[in-house]
Structures are given as structure tokens and as C-alpha cells.
Amino acid sequence: MSKNFDDFKNSTYATLKTTISGDVNVVLGIIETLLQAQAKDLEKTFTNQKINDLLKRIDELESQVDELSK
Numbered sequence: 001m002s003k004n005f006d007d008f009k010n011s012t013y014a015t016l017k018t019t020i021s022g023d024v025n026v027v028l029g030i031i032e033t034l035l036q037a038q039a040k041d042l043e044k045t046f047t048n049q050k051i052n053d054l055l056k057r058i059d060e061l062e063s064q065v066d067e068l069s070k
Helices: 003-019 024-069
Strands: none
Touching (some): 003 024
8 A cells, every 4th residue: 555545544543543432423434534545545556557557568569660660
């Protein structure tokens, strides 16, 4: 996970430990927020991987063009 997500998670857990008084809605809200943050982090990771794959493919195609140009 990204550092920002880990910092957010740790801060949320610290707040949770000091403020919770059995209110299930608070817990559910925090869990939902954490899941949304994790989803955004995973989406960025997936997008970056797709970009890296495309850049690799572009490099391969450029190499083929160079060979065909000889």
C-alpha cells in the first residue's frame, strides 16, 4: 500500500481506539472509508501497471521498426 494510505489507516485506528463507545455505525463508517481509500490505492497501482505494460510494448514495437528500417 502507499505511504499515504498507511498513514491514514494508522490515524484512523488511533482515533477509533480513543473514541469508540460501542456505536456500530461509527465502526461501519470507518471501515467504509478505509475500503474506499484502499480501492483508490489499488486502482492507481493497476493503472500504473497498465501504463508500464503499454510502455514496454511501445519499446518492443520501436525496436521492430528500427530492425525493419535497416
